[in-house]
Amino acid sequence: MTYSDFGNKFTRHAGITQLMDDLDEGIRAGDEMIMLGGGNPAQIPEMTEIFEHHLRNGLDNKSLLSALCNYDAPQGNKAFISNLAEFLSNEFHWNIKSENIALTNGSQSAFFYLFNLFAGKGKNNKKVLFPLAPEYIGYEDSGIDEDLFIGNKPNIEYLDKRQFKYHVDFDHLHLDQSIGLVCVSRPTNPTGNVITDDEISKLSVLAKQHGVPLLIDNAYGLPFPNLVFTDEATPFWDDNTILCLSLSKLGLPGTRCGVVIAKPETIKAVSNLSGIINLSPGGVGPALANEMLKDNSLLDASNNIIRPFYQRKSQQAINWLQAAIPSTKFKIHKSEGAMFLWLWFEGLAISDKELYQALKQKGLLIVPGSYFFPGVSNSWRHTQECIRLNFAQSEANVKQGIEILASVVNPLLED
Template sequence: MPPVELSRSGTKMASLSGLRLIMDDIAATTGSATGKEWLNLGIGNPAAIPEVMDTWHRMTAEALVASFGDVSCRYGPSRGLPELLDTIADYFNRRYGWSVGPRNIVVGPGSQMLCFIAAALFTGPGATRDTRLVLPLTPDYTGYQGLSLTPDGITGVEPLLRRQGERSFRYLFDLPALEGLSDVGLMLLSSPSNPAGRCASSDEIQRLISAAESHDVPLVVDNAYGAPFPGIGGQSMAPVWDERVINVFSVSKAGLPGERLGFAIAHEQYIDPIVSFVSNSALHAPQLVQSALAHALRSDVLDTLVASAIGPFYAERRKFVESLLAGTLPEDIAWHLHAAEGGMFCWVWVDEEWFDDLRLYELLKRRGVFVVPGRHFFTDAEHSQGLGRHPQQCFRISITPDPDTIVAGVEVIAAALSDMRAESIRMLR
């Protein structure tokens, strides 16, 4: 059979990406054909917290009994189940003092799909100009780079890098560079960010809103790791309402990644076309889990989970992993950890000329360990303007696997770093 000829957008979407690499690794670690035990420190699954799993099992079972015939055996509205829309509006109005209603909300099959829809609606070839999706601060979620159907339809603004002590560093927004772009159609960031765990402050969000106003575009804030759930970033991370902002939320990191459910809250001028897109592409999001989420919000069950189980779990786990890295990675190698305020990952920078993230990735994979190479979180890692080789000197570690897996994996990482350094010394002789 001759090779399949794909369209330009088809070629873009069928190409190997950082996200596809992660998913292939997941397949390798969960498949039974390899006959090999893997230590997967790259996976983005939320941790299997018993209390969280038991609660969602109960919520889903109750929804199954109460509303299976109404929500699973018939089509529903593309905007979302009316009971969930009303519950979301009431929840955010009570909690944050907003004044939103069902027409400000759309439920979709996962927050990533909602981001994809926003990119399709607001970027690309236009009536008067072509625009791109802009990530205001990279590194950011590698999955964003698959959101545009247009080749070269995504660009990222490189951060300013600040060292903090011997082993820590932090990224800062380069707002002048963002403001100087000329082809912006949509701005998008995660907060807390994946991979670095950086939380945008209220002041930074306001400055990004000002930049969005100057470009006359919307700003999408992906709260997949933030408030109100799963709340892996502290209570200071309250979402901000503004007519320019499309706030996107997810139940994935709150314990239901496999159900693919998210929702967006924004001004009607942004929500209405998203509803139409959902209708034209998927009809509507899965409805049984919508019913379960409505019950969890109305009964305050989800807030209780965040306060009693999810938040404390990740706070404690981060302390454990950061302490483990400090005590295990070689002291005589210039490695640094991004100062994280939330999220599910540790972001490591190895500031050595001999270090390369893909070489580490391949070496670790041969030894049965998975991490995610850092370059996949930058939009143009090979041609950095101000960061030099930094985008190729980072890697991401997940803090969600069980502690024994993390300990064993970090020990292999430490040995691999020592071996890479020793090899570089031999080559210089």
Template sequence: MEDIAAAGQDADDGAWLNLSPGNPSHIPEVVAAWQEMAREAVEERFVEASTSYGPSRGTTGLVDAVVDYFNLTYGWSIGPENVVVGPGSQMLSFVATTLFTGPSPDGPARPLVLPRLPDYTGYQGLGLDPGGIVGIEPLIVEEGRHAFRYAVNLDALARQRDIGLMLLSNPANPTGSSVETAELKFLISVAEQHDAPLVIDHAYGEPFPGVVQTRVAPVLHPHVINLFTLSKAGLPGERIAFAIGPAELIDPMVSFIANSALHTPQLFQTVAEGMLATRRIDVLTTQHIKPYYRAKRTMAETLLAEALPDELNWRLHSSDGGMFCWLSFDHDWFDDLEVYELLKRKKMFVVPGRHFFVQPLDTPFLRTHGRSCIRLSLSPDEWDIAEGINRLGETLLELRDARSGR
């Protein structure tokens, strides 16, 4: 992030290609819809929302809208006691981690367990205790010459002795993968065995923004906390998210919000309320967001096949959409940080893959595969993606030739 900021400050440095951001694309129809709803909120509800303190659980209007939306969509029977609104799903992840992991009065510290690496880099800063985060290394399933996917290593997860909380993004950042039904059932059984919450972050999935087609709908369970956010649905700067789960897990999260921030900013809670209550969010998701990223993914797959040398052992993680392409390169000469630096010389940014694995990279798998991946964003415009993929192909050949003495 510091590199990107420094590049942006140098006006004489020319245009950079930034294929690293997690920021969603500015889809015109989506931006226009949020602007319209925001104007209405400012004009009609500013005094109500912005000049008074409110409930720590979230505004009554938004909490009720969440309850009605999810009960209607999934046939649930939740109430306000099952909901808490927070300033972003990452903050809600931190709240849950702080509450449910750490020192135990009757035994060893209960760690945060990431059951499916690689996963969102922000999770690795959630634990307050040194060494309090455990990542379960995945299984790799090859799918043809240039494709692969990860699977949850169920046996390794079953051997984990202590668990305070399990957390995963689904669909995953960076890969776009979605847990299978059998994997989800096993994760829930492990949560039950350890009497630990399973937190599932649906930032990219159903019911919104749906940038990846998920295989399993969100589930209600006494050990599951579901996180939902409006960030990838076009509103990342306003930090509006909410958790849904059993009241005995949600209530401590409400208390945490009360003691740390009092409540989430309220003006855009009223905007979110309108989006859910009118189900306008469904129109944005189905008619604009899903088709946009599906087309971007299809385009990127074609460009990668054309621009990356076929003789190289590269693989793209399989995904039914998504905001990213996750690439693995099976060569001794490949190093994600070195590729990052070489691409910077070509005025291009990607994200080195090692940051999506739990540090330190001190196991055989992490020392090799953990350094062999990069993430490309599909948020930039089509020209930037095409040119960036071309520069990546050139850089790979340059690095291979330099290492082999060609």
């Protein structure tokens, strides 16, 4: 079968496709496979109760039935957009109106739209700059054109208790006319890093100086679902910023609802793409989230249920890992948010992908770290010494998974 260039690019192996296939394989394997790889959120009992309550309310007041039986506009559910704009304006004093918000079928489709809107072949062949690699696995293959991404290697700060933290290396961050978009995730998937307010401010200034937008992937961030474990990070948006939110990490990945907040011209472009590709975004997630906005349970649950739940699980997993893997060559990125731990095995005798296969044979699924360095040369050995581990699963699974990991890596880290 002969495909177009587009077809050839999007039918080849991709890290994000492997991750989602592994996620499905792990679910079907049941107890035979421990899934500490994919980004499936935990099923938090208190959140399940909230969802059930609002689903019943949505059925009673017909809003959920209306969402199921009617198309929304390409921009998305108008009631949710209007209420979200009012909420963001009141909560953060941002100049947000309905024309600043569009909904998409998950954040992944939003990134596809935005990367290819601002970068790719055209008058100046623009590229997307990631100022702080490693970055989200789902970015790597989302460009229509080849070589769409440039990644900037981080500065590494070594911390106590075999921990470390990545920082933006501004001395080697190069913006010129070839850059069409600057993109960061906050908290960062895969590392759990929360880029500082100072770093965000500097990136915003640089982006404005070069006339390009700053895209902040806030799928795990503020104000919801608030998987942020530091009090030093504050929400950021201005009219040169594209802020992407998601309902997935609230515990609603099946609704496939992403939120794009940007200036009206960008929202019109995203809406047009949504109309052409999807007709309209799904309405069930927005209808449910709108019910939660009305009684403030969206913010309350994020702050008082979701954040503490994941913060506890993060610290517990760190304690288990540090006890199970004693080598000084083993380091954990400081956990400041999200639902992952980023593990670095300095000087690892095998590659991260070989480690992935060895662990899979033992019944443990993780994600190889080399998939998280878009636009960075794999000649940097660090890219093959790291893995991402999801700590959102049950305590028993996380602990057993760490025991399997230790049994495989400890012999490889011996001096």
